Amino acid sequence: MRPDLDSSTPEQGPGAQGRPLEGVVLVALEQAVAAPYCSSRMADAGARVIKVERPEGDFARGYDTNVFGECSYFVWINRGKESITLDLRLAADQAQLDALIAGADVFLQNLAPGAAARLGFGASALRARHPRLITCDISGYGEAGPLHQLKAYDLLVQAEAGLVAVSGAPGPWGRIGVSICDITAGMNAMIGIQQALLQRARTGIGSGVKVSLFDSAAELMSVPYLQARYGGVAPQRVGLRHPSITPYGAFTCADGREFVLSIQNEREWQAFCTEVLEQPGLARDPRFANNTQRTANRDQLEAMIQAVTGALAYAVLGQRLAHSQTAFGAINSVQDLIEHPQLRLREMPVNGERAWIPAPPCVTQWEEPVFRAAPALGANSETLRKEFAPKLGAKTPR
DSSP states (O other), X not given: OOGGGOTTSOSSOSTTTOOTTTTOEEEEEOOSSHHHHHHHHHHHTTOEEEXXXXXXXXXXXXXXXXXXXXXXXXXXXXXXXEEEEOOXXXXXXXXXXXXXXXXXSEEEEOOSTTHHXXXXXXXXXXXXXXXXXXXXXXXXXXXXXXXXXXXXXXXXXXXXXXXXXXXXOSSSOOOOSSOHHHHHHHHXXXXXXXXXXXXXXXXXXXXXXXXXXXXXXXXXXXXXXXXXXXXXXXXXXXXXXXXXXXXXXXXXXXTXXXXXXXOOSHHHHHHIIIXXXXXXXXXXXXXXXXXXXXXXXXXXXXXXXXXXXXXXXXXXXXXXXXXXXXEEEEOOXXXXXXXXTTOOEEEEEETTEEEEEEOOSSOOXXXXXXXXXXXXXXXXXXXXXXXXXXXXXXXXXX
């Protein structure tokens, strides 16, 4: 979609009311995806996000160089932040981090299990020193249990939580193609932090938020879990089919275009038979009289549907599907998404160039029409060290 056609641009912009998290200072000792996702969305809402990086930088800076020399991941989830580099093996830099936290509302970290506490920045100790502080710890498997010390990256957690067991088609295992566990953990962290800010507004006291990738993935698995535990049958990997609804899956048109359709109730089934398949009697066929029967006879039904769709061009079939109010969608490539007429975009400066990034999914009146840039490594170190200078005689936190 052409960026100038983005209809989601707010009518008023931030305006006199400002953005909801303006005045909130978040210090993020973060790396990779989960914590940066959380802090970037808070930055979008107006929070001042100070990103603390090791001298060599967040390792996500080096995943690729696809966006005008910058990393796709880093550009996506580090917009609008300030960057300071600290070597937390040094007492002086530990004191600097302590000074940053003393001036913050929120401290967010996703270091390896126990690393922050060993450095003297454990959540409980920090809140004891700063009672209004909100802490958020993102871990792989939480802080207890037999796996809590394991490193946890997105694919590992997808496997451990069973997501790969219910995803994709039969055959070799496959991962979900985006960092779903990291993203969900980041969303959950943001929800928890914002709730803690609301609670502090009432009580004046900060609190601790703890989020794990595994818990986030397990919560996504609630329906398969409940089906298996109480129904006795876990969903199988069925590709683009739905494990319990028919017809719900992929079909091919005469011109080779592939699409998915979904029938959710009997009214939709009758309309589909009449207006799309042009076989109204099929809705009364005992083999397909209700969803249970359709699912039991799935192979027969899908073959009959494919016989119709395979004789029609996608444009013709799309008209029939839309007229009958049947839910459907094209199976698109990433290039198709880039060219998609429904795609909303935001401009973002990257290395002096203009990049176009998918717009925030939540359209608000305070969002800005142009994303702020992601920071160069240590770009704000000097000014932040002056603004948050450690007090003379300050002890290294332990």
